[in-house]
Amino acid sequence: MPPKKQAADEKIQLGRPGNNLKIGVVGLPNVGKSTFFNAITASSVPAENYPFCTIDPEESRVAVPDERFDWLCVQYAAPSRVPAYLSIIDIAGLVKGAADGQGLGNAFLSHINAVDGIFHVVRAFTDPDVVHVDGEVDPERDLETIHNELRLKDTAALNKYIDANVRNIERLGSGGTVEDKKRKDEFAIMVKVRDWVAAGNDVRKGTWTNREVDVINSQPLLTAKPVTYLANVSEKDYARKKNKFLPVIKKWIDENNPGDKLIPFSGVFETALAALPDDAARAAYAEQQGAQSAFPKIITVGYDQLSLMHFFTAGEKEVRAWTCRKGAKMTEAARNIHNDIADSLIQVDVMRFDDLKAAGNPTDLKAQGKLHIRSKDAIIEDGDVVYFRSGMGKAKK
Incomplete structure (x- = not known):
């Protein structure tokens, strides 16, 4: 829930607040989801050639690459080096009718419900040895199938809420207490959101007020989650940067969910790369391909x-790299480290990464007058190198 006194220009974000957020790998069966997950997380999830090979969701963490972190590790030569991580969950394939329980639909949709974002894997390769659940490869149809199922599930959830509350709202009439007015307002928002989704739109593509986002966030809606599209192409197509399905996928995204990102990858290439024993071997293979x-x-x-x-x-x-939400205040950032630091935070010494790198070391940066002192209510910026000064007797540096 947002703070009661919300700044007028502060936009509440869709989704669950917090730093330990997860992203789920979603798509039809046999599009390369588990192959992608195995390679990106160096895990060993089954990736066999039949639908529903993956039933229970698998979870792993991957380090977030950042050249700034690498530079700091070299600069400080510290024995302990902890990068930021992204949690990824492999979710079994959805099929048409999943919202009505087809395949293992209800279970899979509940798994999507538990994540905060989606990697939508789309099949963009042909291989007679890898069956397609709907026969032939058709990325546009596959995209429609997944999005329709998610929207149908959201519509059903919103209808359930509306049906359960409509009589009580009608009995409240036009007057009522402050709490009654709040309940009527929430109900009207839910109806508005239901109508938006039922018309074929994703919640995340709507224009919502802070109050509406607050209400939407009380319901774990699938189409409110951010989506990144991953097109799984053959190794040959990936190397030559050409694939007949990519223009179709890009056109569909631009027409249906403009602004969403599309990233091509090759499950075959990534699997081969991940299987190699060291960085030198991987670099040689990548150069060869x-x-x-x-x-x-x-x-x-x-x-x-x-x-x-x-x-x-x-x-x-x-x-160490610490994860926080964009727009977090210093106290919120400090809470990632220790609640006591956040509760007794006095001020924060901040070095902008670019300033630190240009100066070469903290001593020279301070001599240049580029060590910034920030209050506990200041906004922390991406890449800040910070020293929290608190009243608990210790500070995190």
Whole structure:
């Protein structure tokens, strides 16, 4: 829930508040979801050639690549180095009719319900040895299938809420207490959202007021979650940067969900790359194929789509990236480290990363007058290197 005194220009974000957010891998069966998950997380989830091979969701964490973190590790030479992480969950394939329980639909939809964002994997390769659940490869149809099922599930959930509350709202009449007016307002918002989704729109694409977002966030709606589209192409197409399905997918996204990102990748290429024993072997294979892994970009975009960013603490013992939501205040950022630091926070010493890198070290940066002192209510920025000064007797550096 947002603070009671919300700044007029502060926009509440759709979705669950917090820093430990998760992104789910979603798509039809046999599009390469588990292959993608196995390679990106170095996990061992079954990836066999039949629908519903994955039934229970698998979860893993991947480090968020950041050259700033790498530079700090070299600069401070600390023995402990902890990057930021993105939690990824592999969710079994949806099929047409999932919202009505087809396949293992209700269970899978509940798994999507538990994540905060979506990696939507779309099949953009042909392979006679890998069956397609609907026969032939048709990315546009596949995209429609997934989005229709998510919208149908949201519509059903909103209708359930409306049906359960409509009589009580009607009995309240036109007057009532402040609490009654609040309940009527929430009900009207839910009806508005239901009508929007039932008309074929995703919640995340609507224009909502802060009050409406507050109410929407009380319901775990599937189409409110941010989506990044991942097109799984053949290794050959990935290397030559050409695929006949990509224009179709891009056109569908631009027409239906403008602004969403599309990232091509090759499950075959990434699997081969991940299986190699060391960085040198991977670099040689990538050069041989004329391609680079898409995973750094995918991880970074997914992290950003969840409105996450990270700041750093750095010292002789540890360099660490801490995840927080964009727009977080210093107290909220400090709470990631320790509640006592946040509760007794006095001020924060801030080094802008670019300033620190240009200066070369903290001593020279301070001599240049570029060490900033910020209050506990200031907004922390992506990449800030911070030292929290608190009244608990210790500060995190």
